[in-house]
Amino acid sequence: MSRLTIEASTPLCLLQDAGRFGVRHLGVTQGGALDWRSMSWANWLLGNCLDAPVIEITLGGFSVVAEDDCLLALAGADLGAQIDGQTLASWRSFKLSKGQRLQFTQPLLGARAYLAAPGGFAAPKVLGSTATVVREELGGLDGMGRALAKGASLSYSGEAPLLVRELPREHVPNFKLDAPLELVLGAQIGEFSGQSLYDAFNSVWTLDSRADRMGIRLLGTALQYQGKPMISEGIPLGAVQVPPDGQPIVLLNDRQTIGGYPRLGALTPLALARLAQCLPGVKVRLKPVVQDVAHREHVEYLRRFLNS
Numbered sequence: 305m306s307r308l309t310i311e312a313s314t315p316l317c318l319l320q321d322a323g324r325f326g327v328r329h330l331g332v333t334q335g336g337a338l339d340w341r342s343m344s345w346a347n348w349l350l351g352n353c354l355d356a357p358v359i360e361i362t363l364g365g366f367s368v369v370a371e372d373d374c375l376l377a378l379a380g381a382d383l384g385a386q387i388d389g390q391t392l393a394s395w396r397s398f399k400l401s402k403g404q405r406l407q408f409t410q411p412l413l414g415a416r417a418y419l420a421a422p423g424g425f426a427a428p429k430v431l432g433s434t435a436t437v438v439r440e441e442l443g444g445l446d447g448m449g450r451a452l453a454k455g456a457s458l459s460y461s462g463e464a465p466l467l468v469r470e471l472p473r474e475h476v477p478n479f480k481l482d483a484p485l486e487l488v489l490g491a492q493i494g495e496f497s498g499q500s501l502y503d504a505f506n507s508v509w510t511l512d513s514r515a516d517r518m519g520i521r522l523l524g525t526a527l528q529y530q531g532k533p534m535i536s537e538g539i540p541l542g543a544v545q546v547p548p549d550g551q552p553i554v555l556l557n558d559r560q561t562i563g564g565y566p567r568l569g570a571l572t573p574l575a576l577a578r579l580a581q582c583l584p585g586v587k588v589r590l591k592p593v594v595q596d597v598a599h600r601e602h603v604e605y606l607r608r609f610l611n612s
């Protein structure tokens with residue numbers, strides 16, 4: 305079993321996998337990597353299962369020292385990664401020799417990087433997943449939902465590939481892409497005023513600094529809901545709720561399981577992955593899409609992992 309020792313970390317650096325499923329009826333949220341594309345590609349680079357446990361590093365401030373020679377993989381944001389002071393590019397596997405330090409400094413492009421190890425990092429499964437949800441005290445290295453801390457040991461026991469690997473350029477997501485976030489229309493869409501529907505899909509929204517793994521608030525023209533008060537109902541990943549102040553909130557992996565605010569709909573999985581790499585203050589647009597189109601695009605993207 306190979307090990308890495310954490311030299312520096314922040315409350316935003318977490319062990320994640322694809323999340324928990326089949327437990328929302330118990331009030332347990334999904335959790336998991338916010339940018340599922342980057343997590344999956346990091347694992348793909350090592351030949352892992354695409355949902356193997358990885359380290360989600362948000363905004364930098366994280367460093368580890370190798371206790372053994374190892375082969376790791378990095379995907380996602382450019383957080384100024386360095387090995388002993390030498391720049392390390394993302395979207396590739398790489399060798400880290402015993403005693404070398406891997407450090408993430410600050411965001412240069414994107415917000416979240418994903419570090420993978422052969423076979424995935426070792427941690428106990430809680431309700432079928434190692435995903436860390438701090439609020440619910442579930443997952444992580446000890447199963448108690450704690451963020452990664454200085455002095456902790458990361459271990460893995462998978463067999464490392466013989467050669468380093470780089471993601472083909474055509475598969476590397478473009479974090480500079482100014483494309484609208486696609487949204488599958490929801491059940492309450494007809495209860496918003498006509499002007500609000502126009503504003504929702506023809507205005508620019510600013511990502512608020514009030515954001516975490518539960519959700520991101522969008523700042524812009526207030527939307528007006530005209531329907532009757534709602535009874536709380538289940539909330540899907542990516543749901544765009546509109547509270548009484550009219551400022552939408554995109555609900556993410558650590559969201560509550562039920563809620564009573566009306567919804568415009570829900571962002572597609574690909575839109576959520578792009579949103580996960582956006583920093584506060586970024587401008588975004590919303591684009592309506594029907595479910596069949598969103599599903600087809602998602603399936604076509606998943607085929608890339610099989611055909612690469």
